[in-house]
Amino acid sequence: MRFNIMKEVNPMKRLVLLATLAILGIAGTATWAQEKPKLVRMTFRVNNQTVTCTGNAKVSMTLIFDSAMDVKVFPQVNFGLQAPYPLELPMVDREWVDEITFFASFDINEDVPSTGDGLYKFLVSAARGAGEGGLVMNETLSDTVVNSRGETSNLSIDRIGNAAASTDSVGFGSIRAGTVRDSVITVQNDGCANITITGYSLNANSRPFSLIESPTNVVLGGGDVLRLTVRFNPSNRRSFQNQLKIFFRNQTQKLDSLSVKLTGTATGARIVVIPGDSVRFGTVQVNTTRTNSVQVTNDTTGAKEFSETLEINSISTSDGVIFEVDAKSLSLAPGDTKTVNVTFKPNTVKAYSGNLIFATNDFTRANGQLRLPMSGTASPTPQPPPPITQLNIDWSLYGGYPGYAFSDTLYICLPNNIAGVAFARWKIVTNDAPPQSANDFTGGAVPFVSGNTLCFKIPLRGWVTSNVRNYCYVWLDGTNGTSGWQNYFYSPLYYYTGVPVLTNLNINLAYWPGGYAYYTRLGSIPICWDVQDGRDVAEVRWKIVRNPNPPNGAADTTNGGRFRLPTNGTLTSLGCADLRFANKLLTQQGWWYVYVWILDKAGNSGHASATSFRFNYDLTAPVAPGAITNRNIPATVWFGRNSTLGLRFNLPSGARDAARVRWRFNGPPTAQDSSFSGEALLPLTQTASDSFSVLFNDTALCGDSTLYFWLADSAGNSNYRNYQQARYRFDMCPPEITRVKTLSNNIALNGQDFVDRLLVTDPHSDVDTVWVNYRLGGATTEAPPIPAFRIGTTDTFRFTIPLAGVTRRGLEFRATARDNVPAAYNGPNTAYGPSNGPACNDHDGDAMIAGISEGEEMWYPIRTRVTGEGDFRIDSDGRPVPLASGDSTLSYQLVSVPYELDSSGVLSVVQDDLGAADAKQWRLFDYLPQNSVATRWQEGAKARAFTPGRAFFVITRKNDVVLDSGPGHTRRTVCPDTLT
Secondary structure (H helix, E strand, O other), rough: HHHHHOOOOOOHHHHHHHHHEEEEEEEHHHHHHHOOOOEEEEEEOOOOOOOOEEOOOOEEEEEOOOOOOOOOOEEEEEOOOOOOOOOOOOOOOEEOOOOOEEEEEEEEOOOEEEEEOOOEEEEEEOOOEEOOOOOEEEEEEEHHEEEOOOOOOEEOOOOOOEEEEEEEEEEEEEEOOOOOOEEEEEEEEEEOOOEEEEEEOOOOOOOOOEEEOOOOOEEEEOOEEEEEEEEOOOOOEEEEEEEEEEEEOOOOOOEEEEEEEEEEEEEOOOOOHHHHHHEEEEEEOOOEEEEEEEEEOOOOOHHHOOOEEEEEEEEEEEOOOEEOOOOOOOOEOOOEEEEEEEEOOOOOEEEEEEEEEEOOOOOOOOOEEEEEEEEEEOOOEOOOOOOOOOEOOOOHHOOOOOOEEEEEOOOOOOOOOOEEEEEEEEEOOOOOOOOOOOOOEEEEEEEOOOOOOOOEEEEOOOOOOOOEEEEEEEEEOOOOOOOOHHHHHEEEEEEOOOOOOOOEEEEOHOOOOOOOOOOOOOEEEEEEEEEEOOOOOEEEEEEEEOOOOOOOOOOOOOOOOOEEEEEOOOOEEEEEEEEEEEEHHHOOOOEEEEEEEEEEOOEEOOOEEEEEEEEEEOOOOOOOOOOEEOOOOOOOEEEEOOOOEEEEOOHHHHHHEEEEEEEEEEEOOOOOOOOOEEEEOOOOOOOOEEEEEEEEEEEEOOOOEEEEEEEEEEOOOOEEEEEEEEEEOOOOOOOOOEEEOOOOOOEEEEOOOEEEEEEEEEOOOEEEEEEEEEEOOOOOOOOOEEEEEEOOOOEEEEEEEOHHHHHHHHHHEEEEEOOOOOOOHHHOOOOEEOOOOOOOOOOOOHHHHHOOEEEEEOOOEEEEEEEOOOOOOEOOOOOOOOOOOOOOOHHOOEEEEEEEEEEOOOOHHHHHOOOOOOOOEEEEEEEOOOOOHHHHHHHHHHHOOOOOOOEEEEEEEOOOOOOEEOOOOOOOOOOOOOOO
16 A cells, blocks of 8 residues: 555655655654554455354454564454453464464354353453564454445354344225225345244234235345335225244244234225126117116115215226217215116117226225127118008088088098008198197097098098198008008198189279379289288189169179289289279270179188179260469560479369379470470369479579460379460579680780670570689689670670789689579579689589689689799889808709790800809709709709799809899699799
């Protein structure tokens, strides 16, 4: 070890260290020579394993001293259970292994040591240090030194052996019956001699305790441990107790044992079902069902205090299509019983088997499941009689309509004889409710054979609701117990009793050709009706006579007729028909009596309760109206919009039954009924004169024209050739104003009067007055109006705007014209113009469409022309304002011209005032922000032309330069404008 440490230092340090050690060694030799050797380690081994306890065995002993010893002198070792340690250790194989290590061995058996077992201490002495004069060691006791493992060097001797369990009792606590809980017990040889585990035992009622493994003939050396696993696996619910014995033999071959008390409690639920062996459904018809009940109990028999709630987490079957349960889970308190219904639903003819499966917390069942076998057999389904496809009923015995009857009994036969029929069943109700089961019927009869077919009778009176629609379902039941209720035959059935009463006879006013009830010129009368009890009508009949005379029977249709409704019609309560006259009535004018009645589809006639009314048959048209005796507007007077022309006229004797007056404008009528423009009702007073009024409010009627009118009577007779006429003069059309010159010729000279001409026309009442308003261009304030004068007898009018109104701002004017319609007759009509102005002018009455403000419509723009050097900037006193001069960036100024110039190029406008282009004297720039940075500023000749609203940057060193515009004219006003 010292060598190893020395190898780890560097050479220089090694020399120093060796010198130091040499000095220390010399000094230390003298000290060590005065001390006795010491025993520093004493180790006992059995089979080369360090031990502190042993039984019968060959034991080796190793003594290690702290200094060199005289190897010719052996140590002496005494031992014993207590001082003075009288026994001499019988050592053999003694030897010094090296100068500090001594080795010897000895036997432990039944004879050695001769004293009993226990903790032996060893006293070592007599060993001598090496060299002459070596000192003898002091007696050293084993409990003052340690062995190779650092333990006290005493040695326990146990030549018998003993076992001890880790516990004397194991409590497993409470678990659920059917579950498992394990616990480990350890058996340890707490002596030094070997023991042998020979067996185990539990009481006769060892259940539910058991050993997982039971190893026997297991030899445990001193300190060895055996692990035993004890299992608690109860199947019953109660408290359990047992005694586990573990048998072993020691070195004396004496049989001994250890006892461990085992306790545990089992609780839980216990499922019991009735029936307990299987669920048997027996034989069931295929595609039908049978339900059996299974009682489920949480059994507490003999274990009430150990019972728990039974939780059935899942209830299922091995075939959920064939076997169906009504519960998916259950929870039962101890002692409770509940029922689970299982339905067997076979769909094929065969034998079925399966299991009803309960997944529970009863773990005494494998995996907590109870599987209850189920079985059942499906047999073929008996077939019911075939469905009824047709019923043979002689409906001619009633009204002739299928489904309608009035007799007490309905006689029915099937198309052919059908075998195996026990009953004919029917269900007759007032709502659509087909049978829901074989027992859902209102009547039945045993059919009888008649003419090689089956027949039966259905009683109606007292059994079937009358005078309403009934729903009739008929089917057959078989002698094999089957029913054909699902294959029923359906037919509507109307059972009518009593006579049908026609009520609410209705003739729409539109059906009377003259618009007056009970007056007609046609050969028929369209009527509609209700039936008192809502029954279906088969036929309507009528009788027409001069004097009151009701029908004496269903066939009495004198001068009338009958109308049969469509056989497939079911016009419940409401019906309509066209009552046509017999041919001989078509030439006999005057008053007639009509009797109307109906027959229902069951054959009942209502002639005894016929409904009657009176009508006038008239074929003669009124003669022409007589002369006009009065009118509210004279024929020579013009009248305007919304005027009403009232006329009173004589009624000749041939027109005393007139009911309407019809009229037409601008020409006589040309067709009988469609050529009139309007009509008015006349009172049916049979007076000698009558009156009507006509509203005029249409520009199409403007002019000096004629109104034609004629008469129509209450039966609708009218002859358009029998007309009268009335002259009228109507004008709601205002004059039209246009400017003689075109829009392009709209320039006035600045400082001169402006003279212009207008064309103003009115083809009806003619133009009465024209005047003109004017204002400066773009202004809203108007000058006083000036008159416009007609030129001779023409439609041209001339007006003059004084020079004060002709300025550098331009000019705007608007003319107003009115016609000759008197104010008393809603006149005059007024117009504004000229109408041929700019496109933005309002020609349709909506200024906003034109893009101009309301009230600004129809203004006409006139541009003003400047000549010579044109115009220039002036100050408030009217003096010219020169350009500012300078040569800094602050000397730039914006220049623009408010005219459309004859010559608008920038150089032609500015060079006559600034002189020829000279960048040292003046510069002009045009700014185009839409261009790129490189071309955004354009100078001189590259700049765009002058136009109103466009400005240029100008700088000049010249003084007193007045920039004039040159000749040009103002921009047109009135319309919106865009500056670029």
